[in-house]
Amino acid sequence: MSAEQDRRRWNERYRARSERPESHTRLGEYVHLLRGGRALDLGAGLGRNADLLSGWSVVLVDISDVAMRRATGARVVADAEALPFPESSFETIVCTFFKPPLDLGRFLRPGGTLFLETFTMEDGKYRPDFPPIYRMSGSDVSVLFQGMITVHWEERDDGERVKGVFVGRKV
């Protein structure tokens, strides 16, 4: 799917949602493992993750201009594959329920951290209809971020969904 098709699809979804839905991220449990400072929230949607990073300087990036107009704070409408930032721009990158591009680590400063939360393959037992593009296995994650030290990887089944959390550190 092209970036333009993604934008149209997500814009339609955000136009159809009048309320900001409750967040189900586990980011709050892992903030203590992340390096504070300037952070990028990639595929930020309505900006719910930034609420959990109080005191940080968070830049939200999303391909949906509709979502970015509704969010607050520093926001950039951009495709994750063509981010308009120089290398080593951020202390931390947060990415929840969006598959990031392969070379995301280059936007982190040395020692910077990445928080990724994703639905995993096991989640298929609850939601066989859910698009597989939003699912990653532990091995997908280690291939995607092979240049990083794994600080934490965990897969958790809450009885309704199966989600994985990866925290990595750039060497």
Ligand SMILES: C[S@@+](CC[C@H](N)C(=O)[O-])C[C@H]1O[C@@H](n2cnc3c(N)ncnc32)[C@H](O)[C@@H]1O
């Ligand atoms: C499942 S939502 C997650 C939103 C938010 N991270 C959260 O947890 O509430 C995925 C988000 O990724 C954005 N997205 C999809 N494709 C994108 C792309 N190519 N570049 C940047 N953002 C994209 C969508 O607009 C959407 O807001």
